[in-house]
Amino acid sequence: MIKVINIEKSYGKNKIFSDFSLNIDEGEFVAIYGVSGCGKSTLLNCIGLLDQVDKGDIFIEGIKINNINSKEAVLNRRHKIGYMFQTYALIEEYSVFENLKLALEYKKNTKSEVHKKIDKVLEKLGILDKKYSIVYELSGGQQQKVSFARVLLQDPKIILADEPTGSLDKENKLNLLDLLKQENKKGKTIVVVSHDEEVKSYSSRVIKL
């Protein structure tokens, strides 16, 4: 599903990866951990086609993505990959609803279908009452849930999540992990970056960077 082959990546003189490879099969739930600054977010960004490697290849479902601006990369990103950012990456001055509506932009839905779908995921995540709240008024944990709601609406084959439980308390963390596991059971491939022991215990494979 995801093949990372002999990649190299540097920021200036700071070499993050040299000759790094990784193979993730369809339906896996992989947890990646490692010390702060070791390149976890960089790796996820390269797999998620938000950043580019200097050398080596990345394949998503057999399609080689070396130029993140290529048509294939853009389509892969839109239809196959859902990304939960460490910093949520929501539009802060928009409401929750407006943010989530964007995730359904490429799907053909009527206005009432859009509301129905958004209500359903917000309900599932316990934040239906925040539907019309402006994002910057929400707590970190609530924003993290909106970011997860966006991925659920996008309904991609692959979910990449960068420290998705970082700002959640224990109960909400387990809740989110249960939901990720449910998505995994439905066949989605999940890659989570985290140093949380609980995340590791939910995964089917743990990789140390």
Ligand SMILES: Nc1ncnc2c1ncn2[C@@H]1O[C@H](COP(=O)(O)OP(=O)(O)O)[C@@H](O)[C@H]1O
């Ligand atoms: N856009 C960037 N420009 C320059 N250096 C960067 C950039 N992104 C990350 N880095 C550096 O690359 C290293 C790995 O960063 P990152 O992937 O964010 O680590 P992690 O997520 O494991 O904490 C760090 O030393 C960081 O400072």
Ligand SMILES: [Mg+2]
């Ligand atoms: Mg990081």
